[in-house]
Amino acid sequence: MSLPRHLQSSQSDSGDYWPGFVDALATLLLVIVFLLAVFTAGQFALSQALTGRDEQLAQLNSRLASLAEELNIAQSENEQLSLRVSVLNQENGALQETNAGLSSQIAGLQDGLAAARASLAEEEALNEEAQATVALLNNQMAALREELARLNETLNASEAREAELEAEVVNLGRRLNAALASEVARLARYRSEFFGRLIEVLGDRSGVRVVGDRFVFETDVLFASGSAELSEEGRRSLAPIAGAIIQLTGEIPDDLDWVLRVDGHTDRVPLGPNAPFESNWELSTARSLSVITYFESQGVPPRRLLAAGFGQHYPIAEGRTQEAYARNRRIELKLTSR
Structure with a gap:
């Protein structure tokens, strides 16, 4: 039984789509490169057209942008450091809770080991099951001690980092206060001049x-x-x-x-x-x-x-x-x- 002609044609042409697809991608890439070249040329022409702007305006805008950027950076860093300090405080609390839990487990294991040793001391010989239990308890205790030591190191590192971040926050706060104090002092000078003029005018x-x-x-x-x-x-x-x-x-x-x-x-x-x-x-x-x-x-x-x-x-x-x-x-x- 023969297949319809359009089905036969579609099956025979299925392998010819890839070259056309590659040509389309190449054409699209050339168009994108051309557009990028046009955009770059336009940017260059625009930058050349703007180089003749007034120098005094550029200086004032630069001063304004610098001050605004410094204040924004200080405020942003202050917020980020505050957030990081909060996160570290939470992690610190979690580590302390974990530390307390592990200490409690070690104390329980030590009590269990002491009880097991006391029970075994009363017997004349230790059987294999009791020895295996003691060995397991010893291994668990060693593992918990290692985990406790690791957590203590992590906790110490977290506390040290928290102290550094707090110092950075204090430093940023001082810088921000200094900037604000400078603005207030500048305004106070103009306020004094303004009041002096009013007093002269009104008598x-x-x-x-x-x-x-x-x-x-x-x-x-x-x-x-x-x-x-x-x-x-x-x-x-x-x-x-x-x-x-x-x-x-x-x-x-x-x-x-x-x-x-x-x-x-x-x-x-x-x-x-x-x-x-x-x-x-x-x-x-x-x-x-x-x-x-x-x-x-x-x-x-x-x-x-x-x-x-x-x-x-x-x-x-x-x-x-x-x-x-x-x-x-x-x-x-x-x-x-x-």
Whole structure:
């Protein structure tokens, strides 16, 4: 009985597929090599086109990248070392538990061996079975002692490595703290210059003073009672500060991440039923946002501004007098890191 023609043809041609497959692979390899050559030429042309970039921009980017990379590496190494210390602590605990278990087994075997020896000593002669039992116990005890010695060596090595890792963690922490302290010191220098400029600009203007590391405006100078809308006098008072902030923005290096925090505070007197705000929280926050909105309208970069409202909960003057209330109704400006 003969097979159909298409079956006969498929059986006769089954050995001819491999050369075609090899040719297809060779063609694909040539295409890939060509594409790699085109990609390499494109990369070379692109690198040549980018070599003319501004040198100062490259230096600033290099400094920023170096500092960011060093901090990221330090933090990454710190996390990895902490994880490794945790793993070693777990392994150390497991080895100690195993050590305790083996010590307990050795003690049990020693008790069994002592009992077997005492029983055999009472007999006149040891039979072969008793001798085999003693030999087996001796072999098991020797094996357990060797295992115990190996585990003790592993435990000592683990403890030594743990001490080294802890020292590395402490060293990395010191390096990271030193880097952060350097950034804080740089920011403190600019903060001092900024406050010096504000003091020169505002002079002895009433309702404005420096308290610690903050520049304080009494809100009676900036806002009407119960309102969060800046008055004309308030705008005039804030205008030179906006100019000083813009000038400071151009002087502080880009790799120093800073913000000007605007804190709103009120007195402890509750708002009336007809007030536009439900609480002193909302009033203090709205006033802070009004100052930030004004600074932004004067050209201060929004990313360098931060608003916060504290209500009546952080007074700087005690008592229930009108003078104390006026001092507690304030806007504070603080130059700080983000």
